[in-house]
Amino acid sequence: MVCLTVLILSFGLSRASGNLAISIAGADASAEDIAKINHELGLDRPLPVQFVDWANRAAHGDFGESFLFHEKVSSLIEEHLPVTITLGLIAIAVAVVVAVPFGILAALYEGTYIDVAVGVVALAGQAIPSFWLGLMLILWFGVGLQWLPIAGLDDWTGYILPSIVLAFVAIPVMLRMTRSGMVDAMRSDYVRTARAKGLARISIVAKHALRNAAMPVVAVSAVQLGFILGGSVVTEVVFNIRGVGYLAWESIGKGDFPVIQAVVLLFSIIFVGLTLLSDLVGAALDPRLRGR
């Protein structure tokens, strides 16, 4: 249902401006040229017809041909998607690895300077624009220290900086969730019971509190992955990485609508899928929801 609406939206979005052919043929193109291009692209047919036609083919994975690259959109995406997905997965892993331990730390030292420091760092992380962070990292690690490549993904070192930048999108949210979940858990009756049973501190924290605090965090990481992918365009442009985000940016700048439509739709579907996944993971982890 949501997908269908997004389908209509992404179609409507890219057809909203009527002078598509002009942007392809150039502003000084003759009327005949424009009519010719319009006809070639099927743009002279009524909109609903165009839509049904496009949606039907989209459902079969056929998004038509790129105006610019003169290549099938589906193969363009196939070519660019793996990089974006790989970066996204690395980034979410980095985010979990950073956010969860620091969230736990802040919760265990609730109200102390450690807690305040972690909170301020999280807020600052939220405040730093990711494109600027990317540029600064390039300056420090790529140019200053010369440890890491400043662009591209020629070997694994190329993945480091972009995934850090992408992870920054998710870290503050996940950190706060871990912290507040952990604080609640440590105050809960069941943790008091665990202490009354004389369990060692490590098993109170790691078994009893963490499990309950981590359930929503793990579930939400799927949604965060969706946001990370949605934000990939900025990072890919900064690091000059040929992923789907970069492809979309290039296409937008040149009015290559079949590609834009396809990418917007793709991201939407991925997001909806990840939201669903998040619910499923949440249900699978929580015994109270399992088997319902």
Added chain:
Amino acid sequence: MSATLKRSTNATLEVEGLRVSFGGMEAVRGIDLSVERGETHCLVGESGCGKSASALAIMGLLPGGARRSVRRLGFAGDEIGKLSERRMARLRGDRIGMIFQDPMTSLNPAYTIGSQMTEVLRRHRGLARDKAAERAVAMLDRVGVTAPGMRLGQFPHQLSGGLRQRVMIAMALLCEPTLLIADEPTTALDVTVQAQTLRLLAELQRELGLAVLLITHDLGVVARVAHRVSVMYAGEIVEQATTEALFAAPTHPYTRGLLDAIPVPGKVRRGDKLGSIPGIVPRIPAGFVGCAFRDRCAFAEPVCASNIPPQFASPDHAYRCRMAPDWWRATA
């Protein structure tokens, strides 16, 4: 000295001068009490008078922000007031068990009953998983849980409130403790389940020779199961006696208020809530002097604002009020 009695020194639990404060407010203001083997000592009082704070302080389980001080905290002949958290943890769940008020939230929703029970035995007895499971099943059976083997695989949310409280009891008794502290163990349960649970506790106590510190605000429970009673008000024990003595001659005006001033013993029925006394338990700041009950007491005099020493109605019956031991006989 509060209104309490010096007793033999071989008691299972001996508490002297226990204080708990939250910020500038004193929740427990120097209480003394002791519980002997095979004895049930009831701590009664209105909500907020410091019962839970006392119990948690004895267990070393106070929440962050609470401060405890205690002159003597004896357990089975040892002083445990100065033990490190690690040493204290070794006692908890092993030689001292505790049951809480709300069985719905006191079990971890994410783990099975089996996991939560066996971890106690694995921790304190070093038992292997299967041996621990055997013991857990036996204990569940003992506390009257039907189909105990199946329960091990279930999660807390799959059990009723009464069953969960039985699981909590079984869990607290797994290592055969010498002292059991139960903080309002039946308050959250249905009336019929309450009765069953109390009967079970009484039975287990007799059978295992447990010392039980039972917190309640149900005078019916006190009348039925307690050997000794401490009445608590605003962080102090205002009257302490054997159950018979207390019900026969309640002497502190607060106790009399709780009993609705019924002069004839045995008239308190099960399920009777504490009698309603106008006013609320005041919060007591540090450095407070005098009787804390004075703004609710019908007999308050200016002298009540000064320090009130404890008095004895009988060798086994102490109270803390300016009034003579038999004052109430005149008004009855």
Added chain:
Amino acid sequence: MRTRQIPLLVGAVIVGVTALVALAAPLLVPHDPFAQNLAQRYISPAWMAGGSSEHWFGTDGLGRDYLSRLILGARISMLIGVATIILSGTIGTVLGVLGGYFGGKVDAFVMFIVSCRLAIPLILVALTVVFMVGSSLTVVVLTIGLLLWERFAVVSRAVTRQVCGLDYVAAAWAAGCSRLWIITREVLPNIVHHLVVIATVDMAIAILLEASLSFLGLGVPPPLPSWGLMIAEGKDYMYFKPWVIEIPGIALAVLVLGINLLGDGLRDSLGANTDR
């Protein structure tokens, strides 16, 4: 108590000062922010070698005074932030209150468009819209405002449902008060403090989003000095003069941090629970 209010204070000061600078920008700029001087390109800031007190923050690639552009940029950021939350706040609150108040099909519809909105990749769609309509300050405000209302909707819906369940609202209902009366007199006063907190969150996001769009070349059009655009313009020169991107980047981060601190502090002191 005092120490807990320090972040709120810091945030309030940052936002307050930026707002003042934004308002008084024309009076504060030491030079014309648009005046080019190709003979004076990339002059370093005053504290660096080669800098002069003539241009405190140096000059950009077209010889324009960087401090003046930064000051005018504050105005753009604040304008974007305030204008978009007014737009998105109105849309979101209306939708949320309607959904929360009427429930049933209305509510289902509201939740449906909220989930549609969430599924849309924000930056891509904003870029596309700005590309098609043509970039201008108004277009950026409208685009971001029309895209960023979901938080307002979700929170005002939740709070409205909660408020409508309260006894005195039911009493007002039973007493025959009109819907409009109940919504304006009972519901809105109860949600304003939540809305204020959301407004700070969304203002921060809007400012960052505008910067990203401008950075990608489809936001505020040159020669307007949006901070994001200043970073984009300085990008090619950053290897030689890192301060061209450092200065606007820090300005952006400090402002957004200030807004977030303010929002966090307000959340605590207004008791609005808007987590998640």
